[in-house]
Ligand SMILES: [Zn+2]
């Protein structure tokens with residue numbers, strides 16, 4: 001039963017004193033690194049070296065140098081050898097100017113000491129450049145995909161989230177009742193988060209949504225209140241046996257009963273339920289609850305059942321599991337008795353954590369919903385039973 005009054009103050013994470021959030025991975029867009037090589041350095045370095053080695057120098061052969069540069073390029077397989085190629089091309093041109101035998105225009109042996117000096121200088125430089133640990137900027141070359149393939153890939157990566165049970169109405173073909181359930185369809189996985197307060201409403205709504213219970217791969221329960229677990233037994237009575245994931249703190253009797261019917265897994269720490277779908281594990285110390293974090297092409301979605309530990313604490317826990325922007329927080333926010341000051345503080349926390357959109361429903365409360373609507377403007381979503389979003 002939904003009997004608890006919200007704690008006062010509404011729990012919030014201490015953002016300023018908490019350990020740093022996981023670093024958001026920056027997409028590497030490094031520029032091609034070019035070393036600074038002053039002209040005088042090239043000249044003096046090559047000159048002194050050549051002076052000491054001159055007696056042993058063979059006639060410099062440009063074509064051999066070109067082959068060496070090409071070999072470096074093929075071995076390194078990255079942009080690092082390109083400066084060598086450019087340098088050796090320059091050498092080719094410069095040495096051609098000293099070519100004592102114009103009758104042989106292509107890569108003749110050049111006996112002049114000056115060309116030998118230049119040759120050795122450039123050789124040392126491009127060997128050095130080739131050996132440098134160049135930071136490659138080149139993305140793996142991919143064959144241009146066909147448009148149909150792109151569409152297929154895009155469809156496969158798309159994530160559809162549907163509120164299957166809620167006390168707010170969105171789609172009149174679904175029943176409303178006190179409780180919450182949400183269906184996540186991502187790739188080849190279908191996960192049901194919470195099961196609402198009763199079986200007939202849940203099963204009827206799934207049917208109205210065109211979802212066969214057999215397609216549900218896993219059930220994740222946020223917390224043991226009846227309005228979130230009430231539809232589970234009816235779901236299992238249809239004959240399906242999806243694994244059920246519950247926080248460790250669920251009542252022993254519930255765990256024993258469900259464990260006799262299907263696989264029941266207790267979750268304490270963050271757990272990947274399906275590719276890109278994580279349970280946060282236990283959050284809070286009073287009514288322990290877990291949220292679901294869904295990675296989508298548009299960012300992460302955090303889904304809360306009731307958010308008894310505080311919606312910002314749920315988002316905070318989610319942000320510590322997977323990196324990336326939080327594009328949407330949805331579900332029950334449990335703010336029916338929150339004051340305006342508390343609501344302002346929570347909205348501030350969510351904004352500080354980069355929450356872009358909110359879709360509060362279930363136990364959020366009408367006043368809190370209108371408060372969020374005012375604060376988030378067009379990024380506020382009035383979710384309810386039958387509301388659905390596809391992120392791709
Ligand atoms: Zn609850």
Ligand SMILES: [Zn+2]
Nearest residue numbers: 002227306363
């Ligand atoms: Zn609830």
